[in-house]
Amino acid sequence: MTTLSTTLTKRLEDPRLFRQYAYVDGKWTHGDGGREEAVYDPATNEAIGHIPLLEAEQITAAVDAAETAFVQWRALRADERCERLLAWYDLIQANREDLATIMTLEQGKPLPDARGEVEYGASFVRWFAEEGKRTYGETIPSHIPNASLGTIKEPVGIAAMITPWNFPLAMITRKAAAALAAGCPVIIKPANETPFSALALAELAERAGIPEGIFNVVLGDPAEVSKILCSEPRIRALSFTGSTRVGRLLIEQSANTVKRLSLELGGNAPFIVGPDMDPKEAAYAAVSAKFQTAGQDCLAANRILVHESIHDEFVEQFTERMAALTVGNGLHGEVDLGPLIHRQAVEKAASIVDDAISKGATMIAGDQSQAPGDNFFMPVLLTNVTPQMKVWREENFAPVAGITAYSTDDEVIEMANDTEYGLAAYIYTHDIRRIWKLMRALEYGMVSVNSVKMTGPPVPFGGVKQSGLGREGGATGIDEYLETKYYCLGALGSVSGS
Ligand SMILES: NC(=O)c1ccc[n+]([C@@H]2O[C@H](COP(=O)([O-])OP(=O)(O)OC[C@H]3O[C@@H](n4cnc5c(N)ncnc54)[C@H](O)[C@@H]3O)[C@@H](O)[C@H]2O)c1
Numbered sequence: 001m002t003t004l005s006t007t008l009t010k011r012l013e014d015p016r017l018f019r020q021y022a023y024v025d026g027k028w029t030h031g032d033g034g035r036e037e038a039v040y041d042p043a044t045n046e047a048i049g050h051i052p053l054l055e056a057e058q059i060t061a062a063v064d065a066a067e068t069a070f071v072q073w074r075a076l077r078a079d080e081r082c083e084r085l086l087a088w089y090d091l092i093q094a095n096r097e098d099l100a101t102i103m104t105l106e107q108g109k110p111l112p113d114a115r116g117e118v119e120y121g122a123s124f125v126r127w128f129a130e131e132g133k134r135t136y137g138e139t140i141p142s143h144i145p146n147a148s149l150g151t152i153k154e155p156v157g158i159a160a161m162i163t164p165w166n167f168p169l170a171m172i173t174r175k176a177a178a179a180l181a182a183g184c185p186v187i188i189k190p191a192n193e194t195p196f197s198a199l200a201l202a203e204l205a206e207r208a209g210i211p212e213g214i215f216n217v218v219l220g221d222p223a224e225v226s227k228i229l230c231s232e233p234r235i236r237a238l239s240f241t242g243s244t245r246v247g248r249l250l251i252e253q254s255a256n257t258v259k260r261l262s263l264e265l266g267g268n269a270p271f272i273v274g275p276d277m278d279p280k281e282a283a284y285a286a287v288s289a290k291f292q293t294a295g296q297d298c299l300a301a302n303r304i305l306v307h308e309s310i311h312d313e314f315v316e317q318f319t320e321r322m323a324a325l326t327v328g329n330g331l332h333g334e335v336d337l338g339p340l341i342h343r344q345a346v347e348k349a350a351s352i353v354d355d356a357i358s359k360g361a362t363m364i365a366g367d368q369s370q371a372p373g374d375n376f377f378m379p380v381l382l383t384n385v386t387p388q389m390k391v392w393r394e395e396n397f398a399p400v401a402g403i404t405a406y407s408t409d410d411e412v413i414e415m416a417n418d419t420e421y422g423l424a425a426y427i428y429t430h431d432i433r434r435i436w437k438l439m440r441a442l443e444y445g446m447v448s449v450n451s452v453k454m455t456g457p458p459v460p461f462g463g464v465k466q467s468g469l470g471r472e473g474g475a476t477g478i479d480e481y482l483e484t485k486y487y488c489l490g491a492l493g494s495v496s497g498s
């Protein structure tokens with residue numbers, strides 16, 4: 001029988017990267033209860049493969065394996081862990097094309113974007129391989145006679161990671177590379193929509209010499225698996241990227257075991273355009289900040305706030321640029337937007353548009369009769385968007401752009417902060433005083449001025465308010481997986497005062 005999974009395997013230079021098992025304690029694993037779930041190509045709705053749904057005892061077995069393996073892994077020198085991580089990095093790079101193909105098939109994003117994500121994901125592995133060598137403690141001038149005081153950094157312990165489908169590879173490496181470099185074993189639960197990128201990473205981790213039990217990928221019913229991970233006292237850190245709704249749930253579920261929590265949650269990014277801007281330059285940037293990954297990006301420009309003096313020309317330029325975007329299967333040719341992840345996402349997008357129109361928004365573009373398949377959503381532009389509309393209040397996670405005019409800086413600051421979210425904000429203006437005023441007043445973890453691109457390994461990525469807790473990447477990303485141990489060496493004789 002020819003299935004899409006045989007087609008997928010044929011597309012790969014190295015078919016062993018396509019695994020339809022979980023990966024626990026260095027072994028490819030079936031579900032003991034025989035439960036399985038299909039994974040679909042969102043562009044065609046065809047099943048590309050199946051994954052096992054593990055039973056509770058199998059998740060606990062992953063924790064047992066990690067606990068055993070932790071002893072050896074933490075005992076390695078940082079430069080030894082660095083070598084393994086660099087080997088993993090090299091393998092990810094060497095298999096970039098296959099990883100991108102797997103990603104496009106399970107996630108839908110255009111192949112060039114998938115290649116970009118593989119590069120992006122790999123860059124975190126290299127970054128943290130090096131950062132692992134710089135987990136310095138400190139010496140503390142002693143206030144205790146004849147004592148020497150200081151701190152050392154130690155791995156927090158087993159780290160669990162729950163990741164989303166929109167960036168199936170990079171959201172894993174940004175967490176896992178930091179944890180591994182710190183000396184922690186990891187148990188990863190990827191989104192069931194996009195498990196194959198995670199499993200390919202596991203295959204490459206094994207080839208890179210990351211020992212059994214250190215890198216585990218568990219699969220199952222999300223609510224079931226997460227409950228076990230949250231309530232397991234041996235898991236000391238939980239890092240989650242996903243919706244604010246599920247993030248809140250995980251906080252509750254982790255309360256009894258008092259875990260270290262890192263939460264990268266939803267966004268509702270404002271994109272502010274000042275009166276001094278060239279409307280064309282700003283509109284082109286806004287299109288780019290809105291429609292990447294078909295709008296399914298936590299950094300997507302969700303509310304576009306344009307100064308009233310250039311509003312009409314901005315809308316004209318935005319419309320023209322948007323019309324040039326092509327929508328289609330990410331595997332085929334030059335496509336700008338792939339499908340949404342599934343039909344429910346399309347229905348949610350349509351309901352957000354309907355809600356806006358019913359409350360007075362104007363739809364400038366977005367003819368859904370042109371959609372090339374069930375899971376596709378043609379880019380929509382709405383103007384006259386107001387705070388009463390869902391398109392303002394919710395992260396639409398779809399190619400739906402909403403524009404609102406404003407008149408003063410104070411007004412736009414109030415508009416931009418009028419949300420429970422606080423992940424990223426964009427400012428487009430060349431007026432240095434306005435930049436400084438807005439940048440300081442915006443309640444966001446990340447503010448990007450005159451640049452759509454803002455992320456990368458050196459960046460402390462994360463949000464404030466209900467967009468999350470902690471920072472990933474950058475010089476502090478590894479701290480999410482480290483404990484500070486204070487020591488006091490007393491009765492030393494003559495060291496007092498040093
Ligand atoms: N801040 C960031 O860095 C960042 C990055 C990417 C995505 N996101 C956010 O992720 C969201 C989109 O991703 P999504 O739809 O996969 O999010 P989601 O919250 O639905 O799912 C994320 C993960 O949680 C699991 N999950 C789902 N329901 C669960 C439950 N009841 N209990 C426990 N786990 C559960 C999923 O299987 C998946 O692994 C958006 O809100 C987006 O902004 C944030």
Ligand SMILES: N[C@@H](CC=O)C(=O)O
Pocket residue numbers: 166167296297298299455461
């Ligand atoms: N684009 C983000 C992921 C959000 O969905 C990133 O760069 O981390």
